[in-house]
Amino acid sequence: MKLKTPYFFLILFFLVLSADQFVSTNTNGDFLECVIHNSDNSTSISQVIYTPNNSSYTSVLQFSMNNLRFRSLSTPKPLFIITPVDESQIQTVVHCSKKHGIEIRTRSGGHDFEGLSYVSQLPFVILDLINLRSITIDTQSATAWVQAGATLGELYYAIAQKSRNLGFPGGVWYALGLGGHISGGGYGAMRRKYGLAADNVIDAQFINVQGRILNRKTMGEDLFWAIRGGGGSSFGIILSWKIKLVPVPEKVTVSSIARTLEQNLTKIIHKWQYVAPKIHKDLDIRVLMFSVIDPITGNRTIRATFETLFLGGIDRLLRLMELEFPEIGLTREDCTEMSWIESVVIGSSFTNGEPPEILLNRTAMPKNSFKGKSDFATHPISVEGLEGLWEFYNDKIEAGMALLVLTPYGGRMDEIPESATPFPQRLGSLYMIEYLVVWDGNETSPHISWIRRLYNYMASYVSDSPRAAYLNYNDLDLGVGASYAEASSSWGPKYFKNNFNRLVNVKTLVDPGNFFKHEQSIPTSF
CATH class of the missing domain: 3.40.462.20 (Vanillyl-alcohol Oxidase; Chain A, domain 3)
Structure with missing residues (x-):
């Protein structure tokens, strides 16, 4: 729905006024005008956009920046940080980023080793999914829907609140964001019993390069296969996962x-x-x-x-x-002997008798x-x-x-x-x-x-x-490059072995313009 409010130009003026000086005001203004003009609620979208001169910009940027190597003054910073509260805001950001040639870096937990979810050498925005963290547990079917911005600790805690006999075979570090963790595979202490986190995904919600919200049926089995271990950020934006919960003993x-x-x-x-x-x-x-x-x-x-x-x-x-x-x-x-959720607390390196509620603390790590x-x-x-x-x-x-x-x-x-x-x-x-x-x-x-x-x-x-x-x-020492030739001769087979070419084929079909990219994203075949 097009914006129809007298506050449009006032909101745009103040957002552009606070934009960083290393990119022209025109570039920022065009992007912001696009975002606001294509939003159903200009006030709502303005509340989740942070510019470099905004007083909260640095704290929002650094909150999920877990590798301090990338806090130096010389590290490139995003033009904007957007912390959407619903899917429509993400769709708008995708549309406007494509239109104005700005990269998107999607962050759920921020634990990637090379900072690829919050650093780029090209003009970029961070799409931080921290507000998309709802979790719905269904003990009858032993399944759960979990949004990409939720952490493993939040998921484990939510499961334990509903059942003492269900768990999930995800990672041991409680502060990992579910969006990236599962899309890269995701291993934990129960992998020898139940496999990886990605092996226990049965559906997903996903935004593609056209801004469409897809599920397993509408995205097709090839794309569903690709995002469960191939890195979701190469193909689009993970909104949520439907996961299969697994049985765990009382003790x-x-x-x-x-x-x-x-x-x-x-x-x-x-x-x-x-x-x-x-x-x-x-x-x-x-x-x-x-x-x-x-x-x-x-x-x-x-x-x-x-x-x-x-x-x-x-x-x-x-x-x-x-x-x-x-x-x-x-x-x-x-x-x-202890309950499974108590073992999760121990596995997250909490050793002082902390209660399971410590898993909800995103800043303890x-x-x-x-x-x-x-x-x-x-x-x-x-x-x-x-x-x-x-x-x-x-x-x-x-x-x-x-x-x-x-x-x-x-x-x-x-x-x-x-x-x-x-x-x-x-x-x-x-x-x-x-x-x-x-x-x-x-x-x-x-x-x-x-x-x-x-x-x-x-x-x-x-x-x-x-x-x-x-x-x-992720390890940039293995090589970088957006082309098929560069990737296939360096990091591609190292991460994916014989699965690499199938990932390239999926990428070529779903994002032929290679909009979703970073230093080690899946390339197109041309």
């Missing part, structure tokens, strides 16, 4: 055991590679490794924490571990500068290979902290074909490796060069042809 068991190099850690990790991907699918044994100072000797060492979630009771877990993995020395004292990379191990790393890896983590990294996470596959992950969704790392992957270096401040060179050297060292111990990577841990 699960969690444990956390720490071991250092002086406690035979190398031997334990070597054995873990053979056990964790093959053990019963009710059990997940994730490993987090840090370089630490031994408080007794004062020497630097490697400490690994074996975090377990078992979908069952302590007695059964102890029998299983004694049979399959006695080297870790799990005891009854190491284990705690610390923010740092960081650089991450990923790998997939297709065969066990030798003892010698592990010892070489420890050398990297024993290096003192200036003012930084290095983390290595080993996430076992197997179970349900082995049973789903690699072509079922765009996420292809299934059968044949023993475990995923996440490398992460975190630091304070804006200085980046020592930390990023360190993690690149580590990544180069690991080349002979992980998958090859291609060397695989995880889309949700």
Whole structure:
């Protein structure tokens, strides 16, 4: 509906007056006039548009900016931030951005490793979905509709409020936004039992490049396939997901055991590679490794924490571990039975007895500068290979902290074909490796060069042809480029393997003008 209000030009005047000076007022004014003129309610749309000189602009920009590498003054900033409260406002932004040649970066949680949801080298707006966070749980059908701006913690809490026997196999970090998390695959502590978050999506609402709102039926199976692991931001804008909830027992068991190099850690990790991907699918044994100072000797060492979630009771877990993995020395004292939602709180690194309501707090998670990379191990790393890896983590990294996470596959992950969704790392992957270096401040060179050297060292111990990577841990070191030739020779097969060309075909059909794009978006075939 066209705007028919005397306040139109007054609203436009003040919005343009506050526009940033690095883009001409005419460009800003044209876009804003388009947005307001095509909005049903000019007052409503004006309340969700932030310009660089607006007093709230910086706080809105930085609220979901979780990688502080991108807070420097030199980092390009959006012309506008729009925080829509309904679908029609998104449709208007898509229409006006296309009309005036402005890129859209869509942000749901802001945890992407390279800041692609809030940084662009071209004039752009951020479409921040933080206000689109409704969750509807249907315990009878064991399904839920969840909007893209909701977090995992909000979803888990909402499920637990309705049922003690239902859960969802999403990520362990509670503050992740559902829009991006699921569209990149989304793995969590129950992946060996139920697969990825994307494997448990049964419908979606989606806005395409024409501004149409589509569901699974109207978008077709090819596009529905593509957005469940191929990255929704390459194709349009995810509005909401309909997900399948999964059964969880009344009580699960969690444990956390720490071991250092002086406690035979190398031997334990070597054995873990053979056990964790093959053990019963009710059990997940994730490993987090840090370089630490031994408080007794004062020497630097490697400490690994074996975090377990078992979908069952302590007695059964102890029998299983004694049979399959006695080297870790799990005891009854190491284990705690609790509800599934309580295990989610523990898995999100809350360890002080916080209630489930802490999962609703979007600001409790610390923010740092960081650089991450990923790998997939297709065969066990030798003892010698592990010892070489420890050398990297024993290096003192200036003012930084290095983390290595080993996430076992197997179970349900082995049973789903690699072509079922765009996420292809299934059968044949023993475990995923996440490398992460975190630091304070804006200085980046020592930390990023360190993690690149580590990544180069690991080349002979992980998958090859291609060397695989995880889309949700996006890594611009793998290559950038909007053309098919650039993508197919670098990052495309690394993220998607043989699924890459099918994604390109879908992209070419649904967005032939390549409007939805970023440094590693799916290209068209021409």
